[in-house]
Amino acid sequence: MPELPEVETTRRGIAPYLEGIRVSRVIARTGNLRLPVPRELLEELPGRKILKVDRRGKYILLRTTSGTVILHLGMSGHLRIVPAITPPGKHDHLDFILETSLALRFTDPRRFGLALWTDEEPYNHPLLMGIGPEPLLNGFDGNYLFHKSRKRTLAIKQFIMDSHIVAGVGNIYANEALFRAGIHPLRSVGAISRERYTRLAQSLRDVLCEAIELGGTTLRDFHDSEGKPGYFALNLDVYGRGGEPCHKCGVTIQATRQGGRATYFCKACQRR
DNA sequence: AGAGGTACCTGGCAGC
DNA sequence: TGCTGCCAGGTACCTC
Numbered sequence: 008m009p010e011l012p013e014v015e016t017t018r019r020g021i022a023p024y025l026e027g028i029r030v031s032r033v034i035a036r037t038g039n040l041r042l043p044v045p046r047e048l049l050e051e052l053p054g055r056k057i058l059k060v061d062r063r064g065k066y067i068l069l070r071t072t073s074g075t076v077i078l079h080l081g082m083s084g085h086l087r088i089v090p091a092i093t094p095p096g097k098h099d100h101l102d103f104i105l106e107t108s109l110a111l112r113f114t115d116p117r118r119f120g121l122a123l124w125t126d127e128e129p130y131n132h133p134l135l136m137g138i139g140p141e142p143l144l145n146g147f148d149g150n151y152l153f154h155k156s157r158k159r160t161l162a163i164k165q166f167i168m169d170s171h172i173v174a175g176v177g178n179i180y181a182n183e184a185l186f187r188a189g190i191h192p193l194r195s196v197g198a199i200s201r202e203r204y205t206r207l208a209q210s211l212r213d214v215l216c217e218a219i220e221l222g223g224t225t226l227r228d229f230h231d232s233e234g235k236p237g238y239f240a241l242n243l244d245v246y247g248r249g250g251e252p253c254h255k256c257g258v259t260i261q262a263t264r265q266g267g268r269a270t271y272f273c274k275a276c277q278r279r
Numbered sequence: 280a281g282a283g284g285t286a287c288c289t290g291g292c293a294g295c
Numbered sequence: 296t297g298c299t300g301c302c303a304g305g306t307a308c309c310t311c
Contacts, residue, residue: 041306082305227290228291267283
């Protein structure tokens with residue numbers, strides 16, 4: 008399900024129910040997500056107050072008075088606020104029971120997501136430490152991409168989907184941003200000019216911001232914390248549109264695969 | 280360094 | 296109706 012806009016939509020949805028609220032109990036019904044749910048999460052969190060709900064890339068951070076919950080939604084995870092008494096479904100792996108009688112419920116059919124606990128500053132956690140700049144904050148621009156790409160030859164789409172280069176860009180928005188910037192997804196990163204990187208950085212920011220405003224992209228099963236879908240799917244120019252006409256020029260959108268992931272592009276609008 | 284594959288796991292859908 | 300195979304928004308790890 009989730010790339011940066013979906014994770015941010017989720018964060019905004021749950022934050023008002025969590026910030027300033029104490030966790031009374033944690034129920035884990037599944038021991039194994041992508042990594043085992045650590046015992047510390049069950050033992051350390053109860054009794055602590057959540058101060059802030061943050062996001063770093065695709066990770067959601069529940070910062071408490073001491074210690075932080077690190078959550079990742081993987082491919083199919085959701086977080087929802089439910090009455091604490093709501094009976095769990097098949098894939099409801101974790102409940103964070105709140106003192107308000109509500110619960111933050113983590114659901115994840117494919118179990119590629121994770122829930123961890125850290126006593127340290129979470130940005131120093133091994134999973135978060137190497138993540139690149141946030142695309143919507145200062146520090147991410149065309150110059151940055153230009154410098155990172157010198158003397159490298161890999162394809163631009165895989166480059167911008169690398170979380171160590173830039174945080175939060177997954178398959179949908181990589182395809183969309185490259186279309187908007189007029190860059191072919193297979194183009195080698197070292198052969199792209201500073202000017203085109205400036206355009207790409209702007210396209211990435213634009214597409215991510217627009218998607219956040221529309222509540223993310225619902226293809227199959229993404230729903231926000233209130234169970235509502237996102238409406239950015241209506242604005243997709245290339246993702247999932249193989250064989251259909253380009254919105255800009257009418258030429259048929261191409262579909263291929265890169266690194267095992269579906270890639271879509273317009274061969275007229277995006278030069279290799 | 281990079282490319283390609285694997286693994287983790289379930290559900291939905293197309294095709295037969 | 297039911298089977299099979301393929302696909303899916305992520306990421307880390309392995310080998311060549």
